[in-house]
Amino acid sequence: MAQYEAVIGLEVHVELKTDTKIFCHSSTEFGADPNQHVCPVCLGLPGVLPVVNKKVVEYAIKAGLALNCRIAPFSKFDRKNYYYPDLPKNYQISQYDLPIAEHGCLEINVHGAGKRVGITRLHMEEDAGKLVHQGTISSTPFSLVDYNRTGVPLIEIVSEPDMRSADEAVAYLEKLKAIIQYTGVSDCKMQEGSLRCDANISVRPAGQAELGTKTEIKNMNSFKALHKAVNYEIARQIKLLESGGKVVQETRTWDEARGETLSMRSKEEAHDYRYFPDPDLPPLVIDRAWVEAIKAGLPELPDARRQRLVTAYGLPEYDAMVLTSSRELADYYEECVQIYNNPKLVSNWVMGELARMMNAGGQDIQEVRISPAQLARLLQLLDEGTISGRIARTVLEEMYNTGKDAGKVIEEQGLVQISDTGLIEKVVDEVIAANPKSVEDYRAGKEKAIAFLVGQVMKSTRGKANPGLVNELLKGKLNK
Amino acid sequence: MQLHYLTAHQLHDMLVSKQISAEELTRAVFERIEQVEDKIRAYITLTREQALELARQVDRARLAGEALPPLAGIPVAVKDNICTKRVRTTCASKMLYNYIPPYDATVMKHLNQARTVMAGKTNMDEFAMGSSCENSAFFTTCNPWDTTRVPGGSSGGSAAAVAAGEAILGLGSDTGGSIRQPASFCGVVGMKPTYGAVSRYGLVAYASSLDQIGPLTRDVTDCAMLLNVICGHDPLDSTSAPFAVPDYTSFLTGDIKGVKIGVPREYLGEGIDPAVREVIQKAIETYAGLGAVVEETTLPHTEYALPAYYLIAPAEASSNLARYDGVRYGYRAAEAEDLVDMFMRTRSEGFGSEVKRRIMLGTYALSAGYYDAYYNQALKVRTLIKADFDRAFEEFDLLLGPTAPVTAFKRGEKVDDPLQMYMVDICTLAINLAGIPAISIPAGMVNKLPVGLQLIGRPFGEGDILRAAYAFEQNTDHHRMLPE
Amino acid sequence: MISIKDVEHVALLARLSLTGDEKQVYGKQLSDILENVRKLQDLNTEGVPPTAHVLDLQNVFREDRAGEHMPVDQVLGNAPDRQGNFFKVPKII
Known part of the structure; x- marks a missing residue:
């Protein structure tokens, strides 16, 4: 039996955390009642015109720089023409042949092996609205449209087809998410849709140079879904080829409940987006000074921070990698160490007990009620022998649930260690x-x-x- | 002299000296509308009550001793592709037959601030696509000089209204000649300003890189006054130019000695009606007599303007008009089976044949495999056309020629032959492609039909154009002629 | 020359449904117009940049400051069909 190699590229959409939409002054706030965050421009009324939100361009440049991209000195917006009811103008303002950033890369690490994944391009575009169906899209008698999300700024980041496994795809997406979060330009919340991912997947016999026919997989709403969908699709394509079939170039959707990718074939004509430069928007000319100013404002990024955690605190690589997976987690860790200088003990507790509770409760570090100072104090008490490790776990649990200080919990529950x-x-x-x-x-x-x-x-x-x-x-x- | 045939600057003086009130003026204009509108059919929507209320407000201000802006109380006819808050804006299309904008176009804000009085919304070719007003989904407007003939288009309603005394001032939009050509046919003054001089915010887009709002008036002074009101940078329009708006009336000196005027030989060549050419020749003599230096010049890429235009404008239109799908506003076909069916039927039933033709053409020009051969090639030719003008303006202050190759033609004459209809705009299209300003002023008559003289200027050279137009007007009587 | 198949493809892209007669007429007229614009291809435009904007404007921006939203009844004021505060459309497929 022939050995196959999978070739995977990801297209990631990230919602930018601006106050207003990309081309108008409507709010980007999440969760409003339907059609409340709408103005004539984002509703696409006759006669309206777009004006670019400067912050969107700055954020896109920032993200591009963080992903080691070359920032285009000259860039422009184009119209992508297609009909869909969530698209008020029936064209999307996007970027076609002159994206704002190109030729980037990021480093991933899978099972101890490092790898560089290329980033083809990063461009700006506007989000579409939301369709609400009763039941499924194929059984509903009608659909309802909400334009609140229409015009929310997005950046689309397209990778090179450099990944070879589901693990690598997940590692790439995790790293991309971490880098973007570090820059502060997006929350990257997959549950809320501020980070979305499509995968282009093909397989070929090992050693073959040319690529196989690819499919595009959509609708993967979590890292787990990405992992499962990629593995499923690779297996499906190999099975198809093994049985003498052919892979059809098409878009497929990940069905989480069935654990399968399904064809989205429709009577729709072959896509012909008829891109052309948007006559309503003059081009962007981005000079060195602007890029340098944005570069100067970039925070320390995950790779650099990981290195620093290793050298400054003597942490193992693994600890440093986990702790720097999000900026907030790394901030939390370092704040704690500033107060209580026992880097390895703090690392053990943050990655161990605290992470366990966060996982159980589905919470992020930002939502944890224990401040770094409170955790530091708890670990001090442990170190001083006032409480045992076992008690410390109990106390931490109580602190996690109530936000109380360690001392207070110990006193209330009479948990001081007996050393008599x-x-x-x-x-x-x-x-x-x-x-x-x-x-x-x-x-x-x-x-x-x-x-x-x-x-x-x-x-x-x-x-x-x-x-x-x-x-x-x-x-x-x-x-x- | 009846009030409805006076100019805005004359009426302003009468309002200030309290010879008339704004309400009287508005009533006079509406009386005139009642008298002739059956024959002319310039308006799609009349806003009589609102106009009278605005006029009374002006009168109250006037009686309270407030200084009146120059156009306060002056009735204006507004083309029906300019959005007016709470007043139906149809673009003369079934697609928007019931559409009521929730906002005012920037030019409307300017007009309201200047305290003008909107009389109503005028007929046009559907979505500004056409040269005769025959592409209106509702009815055809007639030329006040001969009601068997077209008023020109697409701003034919506003031009006819001004010519027939159904308004003192008019606003139109010009994408390939849509202000200047009806001005020529109706014997009024019409100006297309420099691209970016007037905000497009609230102008329903036909071809965004070409569209520009401009005045239709009875004389050059009114044109300058209306330009003063509508020009200026608008942060809501990214293609609006940040420039200092001069007082355009300051250019109306009557002196054009030494001004260098070029006459592109292409504008007097093949395809121009000899009688029209004769009128233009006379105008050239008039200018020479006034001390201007008039010489022949050339715009070598002129013949490519029409094909370039008919790729660029339809391509942009195909995208601009995609939003009319029956979801958010306007017409929706009844009882559609599913969404695609609803889209297709709504658009097929809602758009007229010329609009559909241009959407098809533009869609084709942008579609895969044709972009470089058609659309992108047209954009490159646009560069060459613009360069022609740049070169000419190194030598000349202004260029001169006919506005249209013919006078107003009979209704129905060209309606079945799109190419023949497109030819009517051969003298005006290139100016839109280059984004430069141009005016059409009455220059004489042929067979009792007006002929327009076109003066073309450098970017933001509206002042120079007005200076030359005014000098011509002061030394001729053509603008004083009135239709019967 | 544009074939009926081309006309049908373009009409679908543009979401226009044409009758058999319309297809014939548009096919003929579009062919005529395209014949006329074909002369553009005679021009040598090598090295000529395309002009998408006549004005030499660049970097036209607005600040990231929120403005007023439309009242929801105005948003839906022109809607051909609505349900609650949603626009209502026929089923997608």
């Missing part, structure tokens, strides 16, 4: 007396038995006994 030898000794004696079997096992050489006895001591002190002390006392008594 006399007190612990008394409990140790009780436990030894009550568990002769385990004592015997231990003495017979079953070292593990001591763990059970420690556990019993902790249990009867409700976890407050200093675990080190318990161990020491137990061993002392058992080894007598």
Whole structure:
């Protein structure tokens, strides 16, 4: 059986975080009632004209620079003509042959192997509105249109077909998201649609130079969906070729419920967008000074920050990579270390307990109620021996739920660690007396038995006994 | 002399000296409308009550001793592709037969600030595509000089209204000659300003890189006064030029000694009616007699203006008119099976045949495989045409020629032959492609029909054009002639 | 010469449904017009840049400042069909 190689490129749409739309003064705020954030311009009324929001251009340049792109000295807007009811003018103002940024790249790391993925181009365009159906698009008797999102600024980032697996595709999208978030030009929230991704996928026999026929996969609303859809599509195409079939160039949609990509074939004519320069919008001339000024305002980006975390704090590469996956997480980490200088311990807790709680609650670091200072204080208390690691986890949980200070939680619940030898000794004696079997096992050489006895001591002190002390006392008594 | 046939500057003096009131003036114009509108049919929508109310407001201000802006209380006919808040704006199309804009075009804001009084919205070729007003979805406007003939187009309604005394001033739009050619046919003054001099915000787009709003008036002074009101930079129009608007009336000195006027030989060559050519020759003599230096020159790419125009304008139109789909406003075909069916039927039933023809042509010119051969080649030719003018203006202050190759033709005469109809604009198209200003002023009569003289200027050279136009007007009587 | 098939393709792109007669007439007229514009191709335009804008304007921007929205009844004021505050259209497919 022939070995196949998958070739994957991604087209990513990112909504820019401006206050107003790309060509008019309507608000971009998410979640308004239908058709509330609309003005004559974004509604495409007869006679209206677009005027470019300067911040959109600045943000696009910023994103381009962060993705190592060359910023075009001369760029323009074009009209992409096609009919759809969510598109008020029945053309979308976009950029065709002179995008604002080109020839970029970013570095990904999959299973320890680094790789550079090329970025073909980055261009600006306007978003479309939203169609609401009752039931599915094919069963609904009519559709309803809301133009609130119409004209929200987007950048489209097109990668080179440099990825070879679903893991690489996900790594690329994660990295792209991190970089864009670092620049502050977008929230990149996949759930809210401010980050959207389409994939171009083809397969070819290993060693073959020319590309196979590609399909375009749409409607992947999470990293998980991207991973599953890419894998599904690769397998589908290989199976098709193996059985003597041919891949049809087409657009397919990812059906999350069925776990399949489905053809979106329609009676629609072959796409002919009839691009031409928008006569309503004069061109953009972007001089060095402007680019340099924007470059100067770029924050430290994920790769540089990761490096710094390794050298400045002595963190392992892995920790640094995880902590820099979002700007907010890295900020949180560093703020915490500033207050309590124990980088590895802080890293363990942020990546461990805190991340676990965030995952469970589906929250981002920005939504966590524990401030970096509060976490630092908790870890200090742990380090000082005021509480045990186990108690610290309990306290953290309470802090996570209530936002209370560690000290307050410990006081309220009486969780201060017991380091009074006399007190612990008394409990140790009780436990030894009550568990002769385990004592015997231990003495017979079953070292593990001591763990059970420690556990019993902790249990009867409700976890407050200093675990080190318990161990020491137990061993002392058992080894007598 | 009846009020409705006076000029705005004469009427302003009468308003200031309290010989008349604005309300009287408005009533006089509406009486005239009642008298002749059956024959002329210049208006799609009349706004009589609103006009009278505005006129009374002007009168109150006047009685309170407020200084009146020069055009306060003057009735204006507005082409029906200029958006007027709360007043139906149809573009003479079934597609927008019921459309009521929720906003005013920038020029309307200027007119309102100047306290002019809108009399109504005028007939035109549908979406400004045409040269005779016969492409209106509603009815055809007649030429006041001969009602069996067309008033020209596409701003034929505004031109006819001004010529027939149904308004004192008119606003039109000019994409390939749509102000100047009806001005020529109706014997009035019509100017297409420099592209970017007047805001296009609120002008329903036909071909965005060519469209420009401009005045239709009874004389050159009124034209200058109306330009003063409508010109100026508009932040809502990205193609609006940031320039200092001069007082255009300051150019009306009557002195054109030493002004160098070029006559492009292409504008007096083949295809120009000999009688029209004769009128233009006489005008040249008049200018020479006034001390201007008139010499022949050449615009070598003139013959390419028409083909370039008929690719660029329809291409832009095909995109500009895509928004008329029955979803958000305007006409919607009944009982469509599904969305594509609704789109196709709405557009087929809502647009007239010339609009559909241009949409088809433009769609074809932009479609895959043809873009470079047609559209992009036309844009390159546009560069050459513009360069012709640049070269001519290194030598000359103004260029002169006929506005149209013929006088007003009979209704129905050209309606079945699009190419013949397009030829009527051969003297005006190139000016839009180059984005420069030009005026048409009455220069004489042929068989009792007016002939327009076209003066073309440098970008933002409206003042120079007006100076020469005014000098001509002061030394001739053509602008005083009135239709019966 | 434009074929009926070309006419049909262009009409679909432009969302126009034409009758058989219209297809014939438009096919003929478009062919005539295109015949006339073909003379543009005789011109040597090598090295001539296209003019998309006659004015030498560039970088025309607005600031990122919010303005007024339209009242929703005005937004829907001209709508041929609506449901609540949505525009209503026939089923997509």
